[in-house]
Amino acid sequence: MALISRLDVDKYPSIIKFLRILPKLDIDTVDIFGSGAMLEECKKFIEENKLDEKVKFMGFKSDMSEELDDYTGTIGIGRVTLESLCMNYPSILIGQNKVVGVIDSEIYDAVKRVNFVPFTLNDISVEDLNKSIKEINNNQLEKYQFRNRIIDDFGTNNIDYYIDEISKITPVFFSIFEDVYDKIKNIKDGTQYFYTSREVFDIIFRIISASSRNLYFKEIAINYNYIYSILKRQDLIEERIGQIDCSYNKNNIFKKIKKLIKKIFRKNK
Numbered sequence: 001m002a003l004i005s006r007l008d009v010d011k012y013p014s015i016i017k018f019l020r021i022l023p024k025l026d027i028d029t030v031d032i033f034g035s036g037a038m039l040e041e042c043k044k045f046i047e048e049n050k051l052d053e054k055v056k057f058m059g060f061k062s063d064m065s066e067e068l069d070d071y072t073g074t075i076g077i078g079r080v081t082l083e084s085l086c087m088n089y090p091s092i093l094i095g096q097n098k099v100v101g102v103i104d105s106e107i108y109d110a111v112k113r114v115n116f117v118p119f120t121l122n123d124i125s126v127e128d129l130n131k132s133i134k135e136i137n138n139n140q141l142e143k144y145q146f147r148n149r150i151i152d153d154f155g156t157n158n159i160d161y162y163i164d165e166i167s168k169i170t171p172v173f174f175s176i177f178e179d180v181y182d183k184i185k186n187i188k189d190g191t192q193y194f195y196t197s198r199e200v201f202d203i204i205f206r207i208i209s210a211s212s213r214n215l216y217f218k219e220i221a222i223n224y225n226y227i228y229s230i231l232k233r234q235d236l237i238e239e240r241i242g243q244i245d246c247s248y249n250k251n252n253i254f255k256k257i258k259k260l261i262k263k264i265f266r267k268n269k
Contacts, residue, residue, distance in 0.1 A: 001030050001075055002030070002067065003018070003033070003075040004032075004084075005034045014077060014099070017097060018075060019046070023054070024130075030055050031055075031056050031058045033064065034060060042057070072136055072137065076092075077095040078095065078115050078116050081116045085145075085147065085149075088145045090136050090141060090144035098121065098122065100122070100124055101124035102129070102132035103144065104132075105143065107121065
């Protein structure tokens with residue numbers, strides 16, 4: 001199988017979690033396509049856990065469509081799985097420090113509207129994952145193939161819908177985004193991972209604070225991926241909105257996100 005991912009801080013825990021259970025899985029070999037800041041850490045893990053014969057590093061490839069002809073399926077996070085499913089390859093979904101399983105109809109429905117990130121899903125057992133892998137190895141692929149559904153859900157027939165949704169969003173002055181860019185580009189390189197950097201958070205927080213008097217919560221397109229990472233990094237926001245209950249489950253995570261944003265806006269009005 002082919003594991004396709006950036007080898008960066010946000011992806012690293014999920015990749016390592018999969019590699020830890022790899023010796024127990026009915027997978028002969030895994031080729032890792034990608035590069036990033038955690039490449040050497042990944043190589044170190046492979047060496048220390050004696051996985052050299054099972055795992056190879058293939059480097060970054062700009063076009064995976066031809067490479068995948070040699071594989072029975074993929075392992076990935078986010079859009080990697082979407083692209084894999086579009087080509088009708090089975091895909092093992094990992095992410096959020098979890099190994100969720102081979103994408104079937106239930107998993108697909110749970111992640112298709114959240115960029116194929118398994119926020120609300122749980123780890124799969126090794127036994128259940130092996131059942132799916134055995135079906136793939138025996139060429140029993142039908143329930144793991146989603147090309148037609150990908151076309152229905154994400155094809156050009158959806159353009160009118162998205163144009164209509166975008167047209168409902170209240171415009172935000174472009175100068176706000178220029179301000180974000182000007183400040184972020186001056187941050188020193190190499191200090192922290194960008195998406196969870198305190199400096200980046202502080203910049204975005206200040207700009208939201210400055211403009212929140214003129215914006216309504218319901219009119220702002222919230223990036224759930226980013227807010228979720230902020231929730232997990234409780235230390236970044238405790239000083240601004242007080243102690244936050246950071247217990248997560250699939251029933252309350254989005255309620256907590258909305259509550260968090262409302263608190264931020266209310267405090268800065």
